[in-house]
Amino acid sequence: MNLSLDPWVWLAALLTLCIYSFLYKDNPFYKAAEHLFVGLSAGYFLVIYWYNAVYPDMVVPLFKQGKLLCIIPGLLGLFFFFRFIPKVGWVSRWSIAFYIGVGAGMSIPATMQMRILEQMKGTMQPFFSLETWHIFVENPSLASFGALIGIPLMIVGVMCTLSYFFFSREHKGVLGGMSRIGIIFLMIGFGASFGYTVMARISLLIGRVQFLMSDWLGVID
Amino acid sequence: MNLEKLMRIDRRLIFLLIALAVIFPLLFPIGLPTHLSKPVQDTFNAVDSIPPDGPPLMLSIDYDPAAMPELYPMTLAILRHCFSRNIRVLILTLHRAGPGIGEMATTRIAKEYGKKEGEDYVYLGFKPGFGAVILRMGEDIHGAFLTDYYNRPIGEIPMMREIHNYDDIPLVICLSAAAIPELWMMYAGSRYHQTIAAGVTAVSAADYYPFLQTDQLVGLIGGLKGASEYEKLVNELEERLGVDKKRKESLSKEEYEKLQVSHSKASAGMDSQSIAHLVIIAFIVIGNVAYFAQRRKKR
Numbered sequence: 001m002n003l004s005l006d007p008w009v010w011l012a013a014l015l016t017l018c019i020y021s022f023l024y025k026d027n028p029f030y031k032a033a034e035h036l037f038v039g040l041s042a043g044y045f046l047v048i049y050w051y052n053a054v055y056p057d058m059v060v061p062l063f064k065q066g067k068l069l070c071i072i073p074g075l076l077g078l079f080f081f082f083r084f085i086p087k088v089g090w091v092s093r094w095s096i097a098f099y100i101g102v103g104a105g106m107s108i109p110a111t112m113q114m115r116i117l118e119q120m121k122g123t124m125q126p127f128f129s130l131e132t133w134h135i136f137v138e139n140p141s142l143a144s145f146g147a148l149i150g151i152p153l154m155i156v157g158v159m160c161t162l163s164y165f166f167f168s169r170e171h172k173g174v175l176g177g178m179s180r181i182g183i184i185f186l187m188i189g190f191g192a193s194f195g196y197t198v199m200a201r202i203s204l205l206i207g208r209v210q211f212l213m214s215d216w217l218g219v220i221d
Numbered sequence: 222m223n224l225e226k227l228m229r230i231d232r233r234l235i236f237l238l239i240a241l242a243v244i245f246p247l248l249f250p251i252g253l254p255t256h257l258s259k260p261v262q263d264t265f266n267a268v269d270s271i272p273p274d275g276p277p278l279m280l281s282i283d284y285d286p287a288a289m290p291e292l293y294p295m296t297l298a299i300l301r302h303c304f305s306r307n308i309r310v311l312i313l314t315l316h317r318a319g320p321g322i323g324e325m326a327t328t329r330i331a332k333e334y335g336k337k338e339g340e341d342y343v344y345l346g347f348k349p350g351f352g353a354v355i356l357r358m359g360e361d362i363h364g365a366f367l368t369d370y371y372n373r374p375i376g377e378i379p380m381m382r383e384i385h386n387y388d389d390i391p392l393v394i395c396l397s398a399a400a401i402p403e404l405w406m407m408y409a410g411s412r413y414h415q416t417i418a419a420g421v422t423a424v425s426a427a428d429y430y431p432f433l434q435t436d437q438l439v440g441l442i443g444g445l446k447g448a449s450e451y452e453k454l455v456n457e458l459e460e461r462l463g464v465d466k467k468r469k470e471s472l473s474k475e476e477y478e479k480l481q482v483s484h485s486k487a488s489a490g491m492d493s494q495s496i497a498h499l500v501i502i503a504f505i506v507i508g509n510v511a512y513f514a515q516r517r518k519k520r
Contacts, residue, residue, distance in 0.1 A: 023236045041318075048317050052347045056367060106352055110407040114437065118411070122435035154434075193427045196444070200291065200423035202243070202497045203445035206490040207290020209243050220247055221482040 002218030013216040016208055123158050125151045157185040224518075227511045235504060242500045246492035253495050255488070260433055261450040264394070264418045264440025268299065269458075271391050273307035277342075277384065279393040280310055281405065282326070285318035288398035288422050294448040294487035295396055295420040296326045301484070302455045304334035304341070305464045309380060311390070313345040313366070315354060315401060320347040324370060333480070338371075339378045346370030351401065355408040359387050359415075387413045392439070396420040402429065406437045420447065445494060448487035456484060 004010065018033035058074050061067040079095040082088050129151065136144040163175055164182030171179045213220045271278055280299060284292045303310045314323045327344050336342055345366045348354045357365040362384060363375045375381050383389060393415055395402045402419035409415040416439055419429055423444025432438040442451055459465045469477050482489070 024233060045317050048320065048347065049349060052320075053349045106356070107407070110352075110411055113411040114403070114407045118435050118437055119431060122431070189427070196423045196425075196427045198501055199444055199446065199494065199498070202239070202494055202501075203291045203423060203490070204287070205239070205243055205497075206247075206445065206493045209240075209247060209493070210290075210486070210490060213244070213247055221479070 004216050004218060009215050013212055016212060020208075123155065125155070127152055127155060156181070161185050224511045224514045227507065228515060238500055239497055242497040243493040246496050247489070250489070251492045251496075253492050255446065255449055255453070255491050257450050257454070258447070260430075260441035260443070261447050261454070262440075263433075264420075264442055265302070265451060265454045267392050267416065267418055267439045268302055268308065268394070269306065271303075271306075271308045274309065276389050276391050277309035277311045277380070278303055279390045280312045281393060281395040281397075281401070282312060282314045282319045282323040283316040283395055283397040283399070283401040284322070284422075285316060285398065286322065289322065290490075291422045291445050291448060292396050292398065292420060293322065293326065294445070295442050295451060296322070297330060297484075298448065298451045298455045298487070299394060299396075299420070300326060300330040301334070302451075302458065304330060304336050305455070305459050305462060307341075310342040311345065311362075311380075311384065312342060314347045315349075315351050315404075316397070316399075317347065317349065320370065339373070340380055343378055343380050344370040345375075352404050352408050355404055356412070359409060359413040361386060387415045390415065392416050392418065394418045394420060398422045398425070400425075402438070406432060410437055418442075445487055445490055449491050452485060452487045 004013075015033050015036070018029040021027055022030040058070050058077075062070040062074065076095045076098055079091050082091040129148075132144070132148045132151075136148045160178045160182035162182070164171075164179040164186065166175065166179075169175055210220070268278060278299075280296075282296060300310065302308075310327075312323055312327055314320055323344060323346070327342060330336075331338065331342060338344070345362075346369060348366060354365050363381070366375055368374055369378060387393075387409060393405060393409060395405045395417065397419070398421070402417070402421060405415075405417050405419075410417050417437070418440035419438055420442035421429055421444075423446070426441065426443030426447070429438060429441050429443075433441055442448060456465075459468075468480065472480065
């Protein structure tokens with residue numbers, strides 16, 4: 001055991017324990033650590049934004065280099081704060097309108113391209129590939145079998161899942177069968193996401209336990 | 222055991238068992254094998270294909286301390302990979318909580334490999350605006366970042382003289398706990414045809430698999446498991462290149478062993494990960510058995 005002598009490590013370790021104490025039940029130690037975190041984050045981000053955006057991109061060009069055009073984004077930014085004054089709160093809508101307009105203009109075509117067109121292109125594959133069949137016959141393995149059925153499985157999955165979200169007709173007959181298969185694909189998708197979520201949460205716990213046992217207590221390397 | 226009692230099990234008992242499942246393998250490592258996945262190998266290959274002392278890899282460190290257990294080992298492993306092969310790196314962050322993490326990782330690994338700031342790597346720091354910054358860099362990186370993290374004008378940095386936009390960047394790797402890799406694909410990938418790989422937390426890994434199939438991502442490192450795989454690949458590479466041997470010769474035994482431990486931080490957590498997963502699977506099975514048995518009893 002090689003206990004840390006660094007006061008910052010001790011502070012971090014005690015705050016970690018304060019947060020984890022919530023697992024037993026809500027308590028003042030947890031609340032204190034939570035409030036400290038919120039306050040500290042707000043202050044930290046304020047300083048980060050000032051030094052990385054407001055000061056170099058507005059204060060310096062406007063007041064030191066005389067770039068008067070910077071008044072426009074500066075004013076639009078200030079207008080957001082008008083929401084705190086009810087009488088002139090409507091002015092903030094100009095900034096919001098500008099922000100939404102620019103955001104939508106930037107993201108709509110890019111989202112169409114990235115999420116829809118590229119994904120559609122990826123789905124439009126030959127249902128059966130002779131090449132993967134030859135690979136499977138020459139070297140039958142789980143990997144080559146996966147490559148062989150990958151594309152048909154994906155196409156069936158897309159068609160059936162989409163049919164589940166087709167609401168203009170009652171889900172009976174062929175449509176009903178397809179949508180039921182679609183539900184299976186959806187469930188597998190949700191299951192994979194849940195599995196990954198569990199893995200992520202355990203990883204976070206491992207990270208903290210490694211810190212406590214290594215940096216603080218020194219019981220592991 | 223009475224199944225009704227099992228359904229009312231105190232959740233704190235579950236927390237305790239999970240904690241024990243994490244702590245014991247850290248104290249007594251089992252050494253369970255981890256298998257290399259294709260998306261991680263592809264990311265490694267994409268980095269490896271960048272010529273030494275040529276155009277730089279762009280590494281976007283877009284996460285906060287909450288995601289560090291998963292993404293920090295990835296960051297270190299990628300930087301080690303680059304520096305051991307003399308690949309130059311351009312580092313930046315689009316996340317407001319990222320500047321400190323980026324600086325900590327970069328200075329630590331650069332010092333370890335004897336790399337010089339401004340020549341072997343440049344740390345641009347943080348710029349708010351996500352998509353707008355990515356788009357601006359497509360036109361001119363010097364316009365998006367006027368100075369680096371240390372307030373040095375970009376034009377005065379030797380490495381930056383040859384780098385102007387994505388044409389000079391063979392690969393971008395975005396490490397993120399949020400949807401920032403999507404923004405890279407949206408703005409740098411779709412518009413500028415930039416090659417992109419991503420390192421993400423396990424929570425979001427499943428969402429990124431469709432982008433691998435369409436080649437919008439050339440590689441994906443998912444969670445601590447992905448980090449441990451990448452770490453293993455870099456350790457093997459360093460052995461092949463003789464970097465490890467040189468290190469062993471130049472450092473004291475204690476220093477070398479300490480460094481070895483820090484180079485396998487993600488792998489060290491994999492035993493705990495596997496055991497904790499087994500405990501959770503057991504609870505899911507027990508919970509389902511108890512639920513169905515109770516339902517049958519009610520009928």
